[in-house]
Amino acid sequence: MTIRDLYTLTASAPFSLESRETEDISLLLTKVPPSLNTLLYGKVVKAAGGEPIEGATIKVFSSDLEPLYHTLTDAEGNYSFVNVIPPGTYKVAAVAENYLLSEVKSFSIRKRVPLTDNFKLAFNPLAFYGIIYGKIVAQETGVPLSYCTIVLSHPDETAYAETITNENGEYLFYHIPPGHYDIIAKATGHLDSDTFSVELHPNDRIQVNMGLRTAAMAETGAISGVIQINNSPASSIPVFLYRKQGEGEEIVQVQMTQEDGLYLFGAVERGEYVVRAKLQEGGVYIEVLSVT
Template sequence: MSFKDEYVLGHSQQFDITGREEKTEDLNLVINPLANSGNITGTVTSGGSPVAGATIKVYDINNNPIEHTISGGNGQYTITNLPAGAYQVLATKDGYLLPTSTPVTIQSNKSTTVNLVIQPDPNANLSAVFGIIRDNNTLLPIENAIVDLYSTVQGQPPTFIGIAPTNANGQYLFTELATGNYYVSASKLGYQPKDSAPISVGTKDYVLSDVNLTADPQSNTGTVSGFIKSQTSGQPIPNAVVALYSISGGVETVIALTKTSSSGRYLFGSLNPGTYRVKATLQDQVV
């Protein structure tokens, strides 16, 4: 015969009896949440052999994590005191693929057997290269930099492996790399491209390779363009003279002149950071 506590064991506050006293101690018992609980037990195997040290995880039907345990030397596991209801259970271990979850229904005061099978990861021994791309001046991470990965073999040209953009933290990641020698090349508009130092990758190796990019003064420039039109007719004015002024200390200085195209468009390029103004007119020769 087995027993279960329908309520959590209640207790009173400490009290003293010093003589002929009539003490009253009422208790309000709380229902035991585990009174209607059950257990999950089973074995984790792979290829018919037990897997020790696997993590067994239980989720509710909404994928909220509930409990976990580790399989023993014979692959067996037990998770106790799960309230009756529907759950999902799965197992994983480093070097194995994560399987889909197995649905299970826990019954009150019963043990449910759930045997789990996991498969070896064929890429478990492959490696990764990761790092951060930063601004060489500020050392702040550079978002959306382009990182190219190349493998190298002595006496042969580099082989392109893949490309990855950096995230908001300047991070990139290349995975499932075989043993060998590599390097990464980082670039972004406004910066001079740069290659990393040689990267030697071993078996199941995770190698850090950061790269700092230097701003390119020639490419770190802007442009200004637009259309010159007649205010009266709204039509574009071809061959209008457009002057670009640099403004410093309130003083305007002409630094470039151009003329509009047949569509009235103008364009100034290679502008360094600064303050500017554009002025335009149309000049006709007077005979």
């Protein structure tokens, strides 16, 4: 005769007892639930060769693919769910690292009716390749840089792949064959990153994070405007940008207006400026402004 539990083991909360003290410790026992008397078992092996796969995951789902139970295979590729799954209709699938997900099988569990289901897993071809991923941020602030270009190249500088970062500054290269690669990041208004070199082996997942410094030119401004003569845009007019230096001024840029009278000075550093346009016969256009 086998002795079986009728009620589950129940424990009190920890307590202390001093000399001459008494304690009233009451416990409420809970009846052991009846056994489900169900069994699902099987084996997971390699599709090529039939060798057992240790550590494969067996997942049981509801008929609507809601995850319910899972277990792992042992060294012989065996798995079992003993008195775990209530009677009913379910779906089950198996997967293992470096192997593709198995087909999803439907099955019904009944009391006192053992059910066996075996799986053959095919090798995942992506396992031969590597992954390079990471995050690009502004070096000074740590703010993620979106739409940053990441170039993956061979040592001979032949580009192999190119991608851009998402709104969180994240990038990802996958399906990369083993080999040596150089990685560089570029972003508008920032200096290019240093070149990072990686040696990629099959199934490697290499993380490369980079910080880009703000380019000095990115801190500059621009000055533009329209030159008119008799209230009409004037083309081919020389325009001069003066930078104020204490009590004096210094010409730092010269431009000519386009057909619509537009002029533009780019890469202007912070400071106070004066814009002048002088006509051959003596007309002068002057505007005082500052770039901050």
